[in-house]
Ligand code: DX5
């Protein structure tokens with residue numbers, strides 16, 4: 001369904017070739033580029049920071065969708081904005097002042113995203129809906145690519161869609177998206193699907209056609 005956007009996560013790309021990987025995956029039909037930032041504190045893994053975002057920005061012709069799995073968040077917002085992020089998503093669990101964080105993201109000129117871990121309910125976002133451009137529902141526990149889809153998140157997306165009503169807020173799903181699980185989330189009301197391992201498997205910058213086949217299969 002092409003009204004659903006696919007956002008490949010470069011976490012599953014060749015780290016020595018980010019520029020070429022991004023151009024290859026965009027040429028193969030990627031709608032957005034999803035960038036996973038991890039701090040070894042909020043999540044048990046380390047990835048990349050603002051200088052790398054700035055370095056890959058010229059290779060992205062679509063949307064740079066930056067997912068911050070870091071705590072604290074606020075001190076780094078300006079750096080990720082200056083690196084060229086279009087969307088900056090922070091975690092509700094990174095707290096404590098999510099409302100202020102969302103204000104700061106928009107204040108830095110970016111769209112504001114809010115991510116929820118699988119164990120987090122949707123009630124706590126009710127009074128922030130007018131400050132949010134995207135809600136990222138984690139369908140794995142954040143930290144690693146290639147994990148198994150957590151099925152309980154389908155109902156969360158359905159409830160979230162009802163809560164959002166006609167507000168212009170994207171519902172993005174992150175984790176475990178495959179040709180089997182993606183349709184469940186699309187039917188529940190998601191409109192952006194992040195996929196790492198399911199997009200990059202089987203291909204490379206010298207043989208990128210599998211990226212396109214993988215994207216179309218999701
Ligand atoms: C997980 C990251 C995801 C991850 C998705 O912490 O936020 O974006 O890369 O990878 P897959 O699609 O392999 O589950």
Ligand code: ZN
Pocket residue numbers: 009034035036067174194
């Ligand atoms: Zn992510």
